[in-house]
Amino acid sequence: HTRVVAVANQKGGVGKTTTTVNLAACLAEKGQQVLLIDLDPQANATSGLGLPLQEGASLYRALLGEGSTLDLLQPTMVAGLDIIPSELDLAGSEVDVARKENYLHCLSRALKPLIDAGRYHLILLDCPPALGILTMNALTAADGVLIPMQCEYYALEGLSVMARLIGQLRDSGANPRLRIEGILMTMFDARTRLASEVVDEVRRHFEGTVYETAIPRNVRLSEAPSYGQSIIEYDRHSRGAHAYRAFSEEFLARSQPP
Amino acid sequence: HTRVVAVANQKGGVGKTTTTVNLAACLAEKGQQVLLIDLDPQANATSGLGLPLQEGASLYRALLGEGSTLDLLQPTMVAGLDIIPSELDLAGSEVDVARKENYLHCLSRALKPLIDAGRYHLILLDCPPALGILTMNALTAADGVLIPMQCEYYALEGLSVMARLIGQLRDSGANPRLRIEGILMTMFDARTRLASEVVDEVRRHFEGTVYETAIPRNVRLSEAPSYGQSIIEYDRHSRGAHAYRAFSEEFLARSQPP
């Protein structure tokens, strides 16, 4: 059974792409077959895994029902990790998708042949920093939402907005199975009082959904993308690599059916 | 004469809101009359200046030609700094605005009575992390674009996209006077090699548009918003306050007609 998890948070710069790329790489290292779909027109996950921007390579046409997602799969440098890259034109797809019948389900319709083929254990969706059409499609197609959350005040404010939206999508019937997969604290700097205050606040409000693992601020994580590598290829013994490996174990333990 | 400057970058978390709030406060401290307009549905600038979220307080209806922006002005705790706050509904305005005639000019039409009244030296527009309808309206209404830029690899990739877009808006006639006001390096951590490499790269590509002042990473800047204060109220002698004061002087020197 292929699970679909959206990595989403409308707050910008909280570590969505860094988490999608490194979780995918750590799971592939453990033998999971993973597909990463870059739904952000910025295409950071695409370049973070060393792929060039190619016109027509993204999900754009498949979202409109043209062509098949099975033809868009590309390998990455990481064994067991494939990608459907993004491109700039993906930004333009929002207008076209909005005009479609049942437009919230464009992505789940496009993913159906992939899920039926059963090639992957997991499909991870990297979302742009907005609650626009692409993110809404991702939330409608997903089994769960992984919410990376920077240990900062501004990031705290958006969390309740996201939680309310997930509840609305579930209760309205757009996606009855949608739930919060978990909240991952990122860029945690143990030296600052603010970081610990924010973590306490989140754990209090969202009891039981915050992962035990917190990702520390580690410059190696922000250097790796400039080499087109995940953290486990770039610097496998860094604090960032240890943290994402520990997180991937917690992620697996939580998402496996008991 | 009232100048309009959009603070924009589609990359998330680069310091757009932090720059808008603290530049506005530093300029007000120097005696400039400043209006900050929060165009981001996340409403971070609104809460960062200590205002509550109020339904109907945002620019939503004025963007659609209903009511006047002059009725939306609110004072802040900073003398000389007024705000038009954001609200969650602002996200919904994008669909309504898109249906309007000449939809890119909805904001410049709404700002006209404000500019004609001549109450402010400067109007600053805090933009969401996307190149959607709200940001496009801000770019069409602005005299210049201030681009905050994190000293990170992913942030580098988006810069050329933004520069290209500005050129297109100017050359297409949507906004013939639009230019890059300047590029401000933010969250600069002198201890990392990556930060200096990114700064060198940006200075090479965008010669002459990068401000001399770089804003250092300083935890006091991320603490201030949780008290609803700008950095000069929260901790006027912090490195963050010194950096934004120095930047505001450079900003003024550059934007005054010779």
Ligand SMILES: Nc1ncnc2c1ncn2[C@@H]1O[C@H](COP(=O)(O)OP(=O)(O)OP(=O)(O)O)[C@@H](O)[C@H]1O
């Ligand atoms: N734990 C970390 N330590 C240090 N730097 C990090 C960490 N996680 C992410 N970064 C860096 O912080 C920046 C923001 O992270 P990233 O781009 O992954 O966030 P995002 O949520 O995907 O952003 P956007 O909202 O633009 O999509 C990037 O430059 C990234 O390299």
Ligand SMILES: Nc1ncnc2c1ncn2[C@@H]1O[C@H](COP(=O)(O)OP(=O)(O)OP(=O)(O)O)[C@@H](O)[C@H]1O
């Ligand atoms: N120089 C700095 N030093 C330390 N922290 C900073 C600095 N500038 C901004 N921050 C913090 O980094 C985070 C991102 O900054 P901010 O929210 O201003 O970026 P933004 O570009 O407005 O984000 P978005 O794309 O979501 O609108 C915030 O939590 C902010 O408090």
Ligand SMILES: [Mg+2]
């Ligand atoms: Mg991203």
Ligand SMILES: [Mg+2]
């Ligand atoms: Mg912001």
